[in-house]
Amino acid sequence: ANFQPGQFAQFDLSKTALPSPDAVPVPEELRDACSRKILLRRPFSFAEVTPDGDKTFAELLYCVVGPATVRMTTLSAGDRIDVIGPLGRGYRIPEGKKTVLLLGGGMGTPPLQHLAQSLTARDTGINVVSLSGAKTAEALPFEGRLDEISQTLGFSVPEFAKYGIESLIATDDGSAGYHGLVTDCLAEWLEKTDLAFDNIIICACGPEPMLAGVAQIAAEKNIDCQVCMERRMACGIGLCQSCAVECKVAGSNETIYKMCCQDGPVFDA
Ligand SMILES: Cc1cc2nc3c(=O)[nH]c(=O)nc-3n(C[C@H](O)[C@H](O)[C@H](O)COP(=O)(O)OP(=O)(O)OC[C@H]3O[C@@H](n4cnc5c(N)ncnc54)[C@H](O)[C@@H]3O)c2cc1C
Numbered sequence: 001a002n003f004q005p006g007q008f009a010q011f012d013l014s015k016t017a018l019p020s021p022d023a024v025p026v027p028e029e030l031r032d033a034c035s036r037k038i039l040l041r042r043p044f045s046f047a048e049v050t051p052d053g054d055k056t057f058a059e060l061l062y063c064v065v066g067p068a069t070v071r072m073t074t075l076s077a078g079d080r081i082d083v084i085g086p087l088g089r090g091y092r093i094p095e096g097k098k099t100v101l102l103l104g105g106g107m108g109t110p111p112l113q114h115l116a117q118s119l120t121a122r123d124t125g126i127n128v129v130s131l132s133g134a135k136t137a138e139a140l141p142f143e144g145r146l147d148e149i150s151q152t153l154g155f156s157v158p159e160f161a162k163y164g165i166e167s168l169i170a171t172d173d174g175s176a177g178y179h180g181l182v183t184d185c186l187a188e189w190l191e192k193t194d195l196a197f198d199n200i201i202i203c204a205c206g207p208e209p210m211l212a213g214v215a216q217i218a219a220e221k222n223i224d225c226q227v228c229m230e231r232r233m234a235c236g237i238g239l240c241q242s243c244a245v246e247c248k249v250a251g252s253n254e255t256i257y258k259m260c261c262q263d264g265p266v267f268d269a
């Protein structure tokens with residue numbers, strides 16, 4: 001399937017086995033929740049998508065938070081699960097943009113990694129810079145140690161460096177990279193750059209307060225911005241209305257509700 005970065009798929013994990021209690025380090029407070037039965041599919045976006053002949057390899061990055069994600073830890077090569085996708089609308093980079101800033105908070109990096117892959121797969125001439133933030137270095141959703149030498153060169157995250165993309169890190173406690181919020185790191189980056197703002201687009205994914213902060217910075221500087229929203233999703237195809245997002249109507253004070261699964265999850269900020 002042809003996945004647009006930011007689109008997602010609905011995974012049926014109801015028939016996937018639970019791990020034995022000691023096999024996965026599930027935090028005590030999640031143990032009861034993790035053993036619950038699963039009725040609904042769960043939405044996940046992709047970090048990397050690689051077509052290979054009549055097959056497509058898709059890489060997921062997930063955090064164990066409940067019954068579906070704990071079951072995902074028992075999947076191994078050759079297992080089959082039912083997946084519906086691609087669903088929703090992904091990031092759309094308008095013609096003429098010369099710089100794409102990828103802004104990820106917490107577990108919000110998978111669709112941005114996919115966007116990085118897609119933007120660098122062709123010779124688009126677009127410059128891509130990634131800024132990733134988390135509370136601490138340990139909470140950053142990247143594998144392995146952040147290389148100290150490459151960090152001084154600005155290529156600190158292997159997941160983005162492999163596409164030749166400059167990446168900056170921000171941690172709330174200063175344990176890696178910029179000491180502070182990733183939105184403050186963005187504001188400083190924009191202060192220092194001499195690029196024309198109308199050639200830039202910000203593509204963000206992460207917790208809602210972070211997305212609100214990015215949207216505000218983008219509005220103040222008149223920079224195009226798209227945000228990937230998360231909602232609890234039941235059907236994933238626009239039928240149940242469980243994923244409504246309140247959106248401003250351009251040029252007025254009115255708001256309307258859009259469906260995150262069908263009109264999003266990526267929205268213009
Ligand atoms: C479009 C989209 C893409 C996503 N991509 C990823 C991804 O790439 N990697 C990843 O780890 N997760 C992703 N998620 C989140 C993932 O779908 C949920 O965490 C999922 O519910 C986990 O299932 P579970 O049964 O393990 O836990 P659940 O029992 O379903 O949830 C555990 C806890 O998280 C809360 N929660 C779950 N989903 C949401 C939500 N959307 N908004 C706010 N709170 C929520 C629940 O209230 C509960 O407290 C995505 C969500 C959306 C909407």
Ligand code: FES
Binds near residue numbers: 233
């Ligand atoms: S999840 Fe059912 S309408 Fe969006």
